[in-house]
Structures are given as structure tokens and as C-alpha cells.
Amino acid sequence: MTFRQKAAAIIRRTLTLLDPASWRGVFTGVSTSGKTVTATDAMTISTVWACTRLVAGTISSLPLMVYRDGAGDSRKVAKDHPLYALLHDSPNADQSALDFWQFICVSLELWGNAFARIERGAGRRIVALTPIRPDVMQVRRLTDGSIQYTYVDQGKAHTVGQDEMFHIRGFGGAPLGGLSTLSFGRNSFGLAMSTDEAAAHVYKNGLRPSGVLKTNDNQTLKPDQRADIYKYVVEPFAGDNSGKPLVLEAGLSWQSISISADDAQMIQSRQFSVEDCCRWFGVPPHMVGHTAGNTRLGSSIEQQTLGWMVFGLRERLKRIEQAVMKQLLTAAERLTVTVEFNFEGLLRADSAGRAAFYSAMVQNGIMTRNEVRRLENLPPIEGGDDLTIQSNMIPVSKLGEITSTGSEAARRSIIDWLFPEGMPAKSALYEKEDA
Structure with a gap:
């Protein structure tokens, strides 16, 4: 066994948290609630859609910049670098940078992996990055230690090496792939789907009137009386007339119906499903429109938002930045070139x-x-x-010193700050200076 093969064996044993080939078969399929959870099914859950859209939309809207080191530890935007136009403007002929990175981020959030085929031109220069759906990708390590990627495009299988595939690993960081949120969260997502479906059936088939019209003597109404009640009482007070005063006669009385305990538990279950799905994506519930009981821990909405930006977004941004640096830059370029998201882009709003x-x-x-x-x-x-x-924050011991330029203006500014307007001492000081 060669040294490279030994090193690859060590990597397989130490860096792989879970074997993707094993957990991919175990955690896909039917959830415990009986629902089959695929990417399409999961995205029908409003919380999954909102979390994915929030993360992918926020990251893809940030400009990804290429910097080159300069003198004195400074750096400038390297617009002349071949990667700048690809990462910042348009990675391929069909997509803008925002479209491309949104595709990449959605792949990371759902499947835990993002792939893009590296197209090279003359001199091995990267000329395009074409994204590939993670669910059609097969990743395996060869005996020589290298990683091989196989995917199907328009019915044709393609096999490429790691030099031709841009691969961003999600949470887990295993060389063959990150951990899939869809796979590990399938029971939570399946439960949310079942709860939504049950609620829909209840309100579709169940009787949920707002109240009951009763006769005081429990008499049975005749067909013409029942028709008159619907014509003159029920129908006129529906729709836009709801809430107007109701006049009853002939022994009729109105009794409103409050929400039942079963209905209340169903609503609570649906609210819990929102919080449960948010946990899988690490997104505060208020950022997807769920604010019920969201400040019970004493932290404000603003603090929670800042916390998510620091702890939630930073990991995702660094994951992409380091993948770009490692896979798209040469070893020599990494000494002087840095690729980073411009986080200040969030301040534009x-x-x-x-x-x-x-x-x-x-x-x-x-x-x-x-x-x-x-x-x-x-x-x-x-x-x-x-x-x-x-210049207003200076030591008291320096108040008497006069600077070489603008000394008079600086002295008068300090005096204005020290003495409130209208105090005699202020005028006296000015007169002393003029003398």
C-alpha cells in the first residue's frame, strides 16, 4: 500500500462522521408518520420553504468579492482576477451570481451538499461553474485516495474527478459529503405534513358552525319555518354582514360555540411544528413569521436577529468561502488572494x-x-x-495646548462644550482671549 493510499484510509476512518452510502439508504423513504419526505414534499411545508428561502436569499444577495493583498497588510478588490467575474457577476451563461448561489444554498440547506461542474478553458483556466442537483450525484473514494463524482444529465452518465467538481460540504464536513437535513429531519417534516393534512380534512369535512339557533320550547320546525330562518336570519348575516345586530323572534335564541379542546390542541401542534422545523435549519421562528411566545426568554427580536446573523450565517458563509479558496484557487494564489462575502451588503436595506x-x-x-x-x-x-x-474627546491636561492648524476654532469648540450657553464665564474667557 502506497503512502497516499494509507493517508486516504486514515482520512476515511477519522473524518467521516457517517458513511453517506449507509445513511442515505436508512434515512430516506417513509417517515414514522407514514409520509414519504422528498425535497418536493418538504418544500410544501411553509416553514421549510420560509427557512430555505431566508437563508438562501440572504447569502445569495451578499456580494462575493475577490481581494488581492497589497503593501502594508492592505488589500484591494481584484477585478482583474479570472474568478471575480464568475463569483461576483455570472458563473455561467444561464445564471446570474444571485441565481447560482441561491441554487447552491438551497442544495446545502436541504441535502447538505452542493455541487457545480468546473468548466475549464485554455491553460486550465476556470471559465464556468454549472450547478448540479445533489440528488443525482454519487460520490465515492477510489483506491488511490482520490474522490470520484458520477451524475446523470439528460439520460447520460458523467464521471469526473475532484479537479472537475466544485463540492461544498454541509454540516458534518465529511470528505464524501455533509449530512442531509431532509434525511435526518424526515420524521419532523413528515409529522408537520400529517398535521397540516389532518387539519385540512377536519375543516373540509367537519361541522364547525360559529353558533346555534335554538327554540325555547324545543319544538320541531316545519319546513317552511326552517326555510324562512335561513332566508331571513342565516343568509343575511353571513359574509360582510357578520357582526351586525341579530333580531330573533318566535322563541328563537342564539348560543355561540367556542373553540373545542381538540381544535386548540391541533392549533398548538401546528405551532409546535413551526418551531420544530425551524430548529432543523437553525432559524429563529420570528424570522419566518412565527412570533407566538418568541420573547419568553427575555431577549428582544432585534437581539435574536443579530444572534442569528452572527452564529447562523457566519458558519454558512465561511463554509462557502473556504470551499472556494481550497478548490478554485491554486496553492500559489492562496498566498495573496482572498475570497470573502461582503457582509456589509446587509446594511443596504x-x-x-x-x-x-x-x-x-x-x-x-x-x-x-x-x-x-x-x-x-x-x-x-x-x-x-x-x-x-x-477632536472633542481629548484629555483635560491638553485643553490649553494649541494645534498648528485651526487652533482658534478648536479652542472655541472646547470652550463651547465646557461652558453651557449664557454663562458669564464663557463671555469672559472670549474677552480674555481677544485681549
Whole structure:
């Protein structure tokens, strides 16, 4: 056995949490509720659809940037790099970058794996990335330690090596593939499907009136009396007339019907299904429209949202970034080129948050005004390339010192800040300065 084969055997033993070939057969099929859970079936559950759409839509809307290292630990956007146009604009002839990454993220959320065929041109340069559905992919390790991918496209089987397949592993991180949410969550998803179906049958076939019209003497109505009640009482107060005063006569009385305990338990079961499905995707329930009892732990909706962005999105973003770095860049390029999502893209929808961020960066001398203007697609201004900081937060021992430029304005600003308007001491100080 060669050294490479020994190394591959060690990897198989230590890195594979579960053998995909084994759990793929065990965890697909019929759930304990009797429902067969496929990707199409699971996406009919509103919570699964909402969670998948939220994660995939958020990540795919973030720009994926290619940076090249510069002098002094700086870096600039490398628009001249061959991968920039593929990752940031259009990975193939049919899809935009948003479409491509949304396909990739949906694959990761449902199947735990995402695949894209690497198309190369002259000089082994990557010219396109074509996504492939994970459910048609077979992954296995060869005796020489390499990984082989086989998939079917339009009735024809294709077999390629790992140099021709871009493979992002989901949770689990095994070399042959991540763990599938559909497979491991099939019982929860099947239960949610069964609960929705049961509720639909109840309200389709069951009698659920809002109230009962009763006769005080329990007399049996004649056919013409029953027809008159429907004509003059029931039908006029349905639809838009619901809630208007009801006039009853001839011994009739109205008794409303409250929701039954069985109905209440069904509603609670459906609410629990929402929270249960959210757990599988690591999404806070309020982000998919479920706010019932969502703040019972004392944390606000804003804090929960920030927590999801830090702990939920970060892992997913790093998974994609590192897969791109490892599989699409050469070893030499990885020394000077970095691929990262621009997380600040989320601020585009928050004007107040964006303004606060820019203000803090400019006032603390981290960004120039022209750098901020470029982010806002505004033209540069004269003098906007200088770093500036706020001068009002200085030590008390330095109040008497005069700077070489703008000394008078700086001194007057400090005095205005120290002494409220209208105090005599303020005027006296100005007169002393003028003298």
C-alpha cells in the first residue's frame, strides 16, 4: 500500500462522521408518520420553504468579492482576477451570481451538499461553474485516495474527478459529503405534513358552525319555518354582514360555540411544528413569521436577529468561502488572494444602520469620506481622501495646548462644550482671549 493510499484510509476512518452510502439508504423513504419526505414534499411545508428561502436569499444577495493583498497588510478588490467575474457577476451563461448561489444554498440547506461542474478553458483556466442537483450525484473514494463524482444529465452518465467538481460540504464536513437535513429531519417534516393534512380534512369535512339557533320550547320546525330562518336570519348575516345586530323572534335564541379542546390542541401542534422545523435549519421562528411566545426568554427580536446573523450565517458563509479558496484557487494564489462575502451588503436595506456605521468609521479615522462615497456610488470630493477624527474627546491636561492648524476654532469648540450657553464665564474667557 502506497503512502497516499494509507493517508486516504486514515482520512476515511477519522473524518467521516457517517458513511453517506449507509445513511442515505436508512434515512430516506417513509417517515414514522407514514409520509414519504422528498425535497418536493418538504418544500410544501411553509416553514421549510420560509427557512430555505431566508437563508438562501440572504447569502445569495451578499456580494462575493475577490481581494488581492497589497503593501502594508492592505488589500484591494481584484477585478482583474479570472474568478471575480464568475463569483461576483455570472458563473455561467444561464445564471446570474444571485441565481447560482441561491441554487447552491438551497442544495446545502436541504441535502447538505452542493455541487457545480468546473468548466475549464485554455491553460486550465476556470471559465464556468454549472450547478448540479445533489440528488443525482454519487460520490465515492477510489483506491488511490482520490474522490470520484458520477451524475446523470439528460439520460447520460458523467464521471469526473475532484479537479472537475466544485463540492461544498454541509454540516458534518465529511470528505464524501455533509449530512442531509431532509434525511435526518424526515420524521419532523413528515409529522408537520400529517398535521397540516389532518387539519385540512377536519375543516373540509367537519361541522364547525360559529353558533346555534335554538327554540325555547324545543319544538320541531316545519319546513317552511326552517326555510324562512335561513332566508331571513342565516343568509343575511353571513359574509360582510357578520357582526351586525341579530333580531330573533318566535322563541328563537342564539348560543355561540367556542373553540373545542381538540381544535386548540391541533392549533398548538401546528405551532409546535413551526418551531420544530425551524430548529432543523437553525432559524429563529420570528424570522419566518412565527412570533407566538418568541420573547419568553427575555431577549428582544432585534437581539435574536443579530444572534442569528452572527452564529447562523457566519458558519454558512465561511463554509462557502473556504470551499472556494481550497478548490478554485491554486496553492500559489492562496498566498495573496482572498475570497470573502461582503457582509456589509446587509446594511443596504438599513439606512439608519448604514449611516451610523459610516459615521463611526469616518469620525474614528478608519475610512475617508471618499471611501464612504464610493460605497454609496457617489463621486469623490476634493479633500475627501484625508482621514479625519473627532477632536472633542481629548484629555483635560491638553485643553490649553494649541494645534498648528485651526487652533482658534478648536479652542472655541472646547470652550463651547465646557461652558453651557449664557454663562458669564464663557463671555469672559472670549474677552480674555481677544485681549
